Amino acid sequence: MNSLREDIEFLFWEGVRAATPKYLSQRFWNLHPDLKDELNHSNKKTYVFALGKAAFTMALSFQESFSVDSGFILTKYEHLPNEFKTKGQMGVWKCREASHPIPDKNTELYSREVLQELLSLDGSYQLVVLLSGGGSSLFEIPEEGFVLDDLIQLNEKLLKTGLSIYEINAERKKYSAVKAGKLLKHLNPNLKVYSLAISDVLGDDPAVIASGPTYPGSIYYVTGNLFTSLSTMENTAKNLGYNVKVISDSWDLSSEETAKRMLGELILANENNQKQAILLGGELVCPVRGNGKGGRNQETTLRMAILSESICINRDWLFLSCGTDGTDGPTDAAGGIVGPKTLSQMKNKGWDVRKELAESNSYPVLKDTNSLLFTGATGTNVNDLLILLLGERDL
Numbered sequence: 001m002n003s004l005r006e007d008i009e010f011l012f013w014e015g016v017r018a019a020t021p022k023y024l025s026q027r028f029w030n031l032h033p034d035l036k037d038e039l040n041h042s043n044k045k046t047y048v049f050a051l052g053k054a055a056f057t058m059a060l061s062f063q064e065s066f067s068v069d070s071g072f073i074l075t076k077y078e079h080l081p082n083e084f085k086t087k088g089q090m091g092v093w094k095c096r097e098a099s100h101p102i103p104d105k106n107t108e109l110y111s112r113e114v115l116q117e118l119l120s121l122d123g124s125y126q127l128v129v130l131l132s133g134g135g136s137s138l139f140e141i142p143e144e145g146f147v148l149d150d151l152i153q154l155n156e157k158l159l160k161t162g163l164s165i166y167e168i169n170a171e172r173k174k175y176s177a178v179k180a181g182k183l184l185k186h187l188n189p190n191l192k193v194y195s196l197a198i199s200d201v202l203g204d205d206p207a208v209i210a211s212g213p214t215y216p217g218s219i220y221y222v223t224g225n226l227f228t229s230l231s232t233m234e235n236t237a238k239n240l241g242y243n244v245k246v247i248s249d250s251w252d253l254s255s256e257e258t259a260k261r262m263l264g265e266l267i268l269a270n271e272n273n274q275k276q277a278i279l280l281g282g283e284l285v286c287p288v289r290g291n292g293k294g295g296r297n298q299e300t301t302l303r304m305a306i307l308s309e310s311i312c313i314n315r316d317w318l319f320l321s322c323g324t325d326g327t328d329g330p331t332d333a334a335g336g337i338v339g340p341k342t343l344s345q346m347k348n349k350g351w352d353v354r355k356e357l358a359e360s361n362s363y364p365v366l367k368d369t370n371s372l373l374f375t376g377a378t379g380t381n382v383n384d385l386l387i388l389l390l391g392e393r394d395l
Helices: 004-017 022-029 033-040 055-065 080-089 105-119 148-159 165-172 182-186 226-239 257-268 296-310 340-349 351-356 362-366
Strands: 045-051 070-076 093-098 125-131 192-198 220-222 245-249 276-282 318-321 337-338 385-390
Touching: 004 226, 004 318, 004 337, 004 385, 022 033, 022 055, 022 192, 022 220, 022 226, 045 055, 045 105, 055 070, 055 192, 070 105, 070 165, 080 093, 093 105, 105 148, 105 182, 148 165, 226 245, 226 276, 226 385, 245 257, 257 276, 257 296, 257 318, 257 385, 296 318, 296 337, 296 340, 296 351, 296 362, 296 385, 337 362, 340 351, 351 362
Parallel strands: 045 070, 045 125, 070 093, 125 192, 192 220, 245 276
Antiparallel strands: 276 385, 318 337, 318 385
8 A cells, every 4th residue: 555655746746747748749639630630731841949848848749740840949947858958959959948937148049049040931831839838938038128137137026926927927028029929020921820838827828828929820729738637636546545626727826825725625624534635736826025945835835734733633644735847936846745744843853934934935944854846847837736635544
C-alpha cells in the first residue's frame, strides 16, 4: 500500500501528464481532423513560432504530426535541454531562452530576432504559433515611447500587487508592441496564421493567454487546459480507492482564502472514515508583502500548516499546492506539501512561521522541513493544482 506522500505526488504527476503537449495533441487532433488535414496538405511552407514555458515540448509534439520547414522556440531559462541551449539550434529550430516572470535584455533581443524572421514570411508560408503560459514575459518589444526598463519596472510592480492575470496582462498590453494582436499588424497581410494554445488562464480567454500576440486576427484554438488535468486526477484517485470531491477548475481566490477553504474541507472530510481526496484547480492570487522568497502555492501550504494547528484530526492527512509548470513564483520549487506534523517540525527548527509568512518568506521554512516539491520544468503550464488527502481512519 502506498503512503499518502506517494499518492499525493502520483496524483499531481498524473495531472501534469494530462496537460503535456503530447497527451493533449492526441486528443486535439482526433477532435479536429479537418484542421490537421488542412495543415498537412497545404501547398505552403510551414514556419512555427513556439512561445512560452511549454514551447519546447509543444514544438516537438507538433513536429511529430506535421512537416516544419523552419521554426523558432522562445522559452524560459532552464527549459531547453543543455545541448540545444548551447548550440542555439535543433534541426530546423532556433532555440532561445529568456527571463520569466520579469523580462530581461534577452527577452527583447530574441523577440526582435524572431520578429525579423516573421517579417520575412510572405504568402508562400503558413505560420503556426504555439502558445503557452509565460509568453507574456518571454516575448516583448516595447511600444514606441517606452524602453525595456519601463517594462521591467512595470512587471516588478504588477507581480507584487496580487492582481489577477487578466488585470496584469491588461496593463502589460499598453506598453507592448506585440501583445493584444499587435504582432500580426507587423506581418504580411497575405500570411495565413494559426494559433494553438495550452491555456494557463481561467476561462481560456485567447486575449489573455501569453497576452494574445496573435489574437484577434489568427485562426485560434485552445488545445488543452486545467479541466483535463483535474478529470484525470479524479479518475486516478478513485482507482486508488479514494472518495473524491472536485471543488473547482477555475479557482481564483487568494492564498489566504484558499487555505481557509481547504481547512474547512479537511474538517468536513474527517467526518467520513474512508480515504478522502479533495481536488482544486485554478490560479491563486498572492500579494507580496515582504522581501522573502516564495510563491503563491508555497504560501498556501504554509498557511494551511498554520491553520491546522487549531483543529484535531485523528488520522493522517496531506495537503499539496503546486504549479503545473514546475516553478512557483521566482523559485525552483513547484510548490509545497504539508501535513499534521509540519508546523511542529518548523517550530522545532526555530522558525517563527507567522513572522516568515508576513515577510512572504515561505520557501526556506518549507525547504527546511522537506515540505517542498521539486520537479524541474514539466513541459506544460495549466495553472495550479491543489490536492488534500486523508488516509483511512483506524477504527
